[in-house]
Amino acid sequence: MAQNLVLIAGATGQIGASVARHVMDRSGWDLVGLSRRVQQHVPCPMLAVDLLDAEDCRRKLGGMQGVTHVVYAARYDHAGGELESVDINLQMLSNLLTAVKDRPDLRHIHVVHGTKYYGHNAGPGPVPYRENAPRSPRPVFYYAQQDFLIQQQGGQAWDWSISRPHTFCDLVLDEPRSITLLVAIYASMLKELGLPLRFPGTQLAFKSRTQFTWLPMLARSIEWMITDRTCANQAFNVVNGDAERWSALWPAIADYFDMACGDPEPERLARFPESHSDIWCDMVSLHGLRPSELSTVAQWAYGDYVFSPEWDVVSSMDKAREHGLTESIDTRQMWRDSFDFYRSHKIIP
Template identity: 30%
Template structure:
């Protein structure tokens, strides 16, 4: 009989965490204990710890008492309210994210849990994508650390120091632009585009492309990230290694826009640049009316649906820029050679997630 492994999942209500929870709940031999500020209705009380990761004493009490955790997936992140993009360079945000991880790992290491593996997340900002005009293509994990301040480095240095004399291992995943199913996430273009489309539908308008000039991008489906987490948890090839991860192809927003329109059952419009972030103040009442008119299961408060994802999507679409930003393309050869081969067509990903949002009554 296979011994059950127990996953402690941080950031369970976020865009990555939701997918990880759903995937691990389908796997034999695993149980999941989720951690977050507020328990969602679809997670039972005995499978959830309500916890503020910035509260060190609360973390000590709650996590230090655990005795059966074998795996940790840390998908929690602090993003500065109202200043998502600017926050990436903010020293206070870096300090908070560093301290949150310490508040988790310090009591876990002192506990009696038989810890085997920890998964941590970074992203393309590890290559300086937010501070450089051009990141060399393709970005590779073997490169020397890019010289800039980043909470990634604070967390990674702490993790490596903890692991040096421990029996557990860690894996760092660096996803490209993340797409998935989570309301209120700060970086989920699916919710942002979906709300924009619903408002356009309500106005009797086609789905105009709101972004800027064409730019080559890479996407990653959260379901693919969840599968990679399961692989990393038990694959020695992943241990104490860092991996880029994406869907396996590239995309240009303008080229996939017809597929997005199809997935939302909307006629395609023209290229009409518009800052989606303006929806927060200009169309908050419209969104509330849409929720009521269609009997949607989404919150009437638009901010609870999109978080800071509207501004994030503007940034990813290069809205308002006179020159398209240079592409950031990561190599995913390393993770494939290590044994993780799953992939998904990015257009299929868009069809899937917009179909799920509509099926679940989150969009018309």
């Protein structure tokens, strides 16, 4: 019998699925994924639980034996550009935590947040972002969830931790919310049209530094946080560690596709499929690519979000390094590996 049993809330999402894949490769761990709907592609045993329903959580989780860890990577669905509900996201965590917090074997609860904690999406701020930075005045559900964890942990045998990644990337299929996939398709189409790889943001955005989180590294970092007691009751940034300006990264992407690097030409990527769907359909047929629709193969509005900041978005990894997390990722190699993956699976020519 495994020594640890981890519940992964949000196991059908990118982060939850990545953590599940990692845990399944580790000895001494059992896991159960939690999601409102059980989906076949998730690589772990699944339990359908509605985190918005306190009674459903209590009935299905309250009596579960042997739960030692919880990784919470769930969030309430919201349309792009909308503020995420503080109340609903807090209620989801509250319902799960209330159901399991008194289990005798429970040792740790981990919650995945992000750099919206620092207001990176609202405007420029002091960089690098550090975990003890003052909170943004904007309503952010991360604050309510962290305060709730602190409140509930008092007097308990378990502790908590929080990770704060940014623009995460992974080698997965059928996941449209991926900036590497979006750029791969965007570059492939511009090359097909004989155009340079223009940058779809502003000149200021082009000159700004940005960062990424490789999801397999995040999964390993989460295991570190939930098992190393020096991480107890703390938050940690988890990014690759080599923030670059788009103006430096973009030519390297153009080189991969054997294209000229164009200048910044701001465009609404959310509207890109409207005028390019027929071209993509022809490319799929011509190059024998996996059948897909341009409007759904990538989440184009997500590109607008990623390319919009006209200021540096950089997180400090000093705290994580001081506590023992030494891993870093070569971001340019991450992009190359991603493009190789899409080519090998016939997503792009």
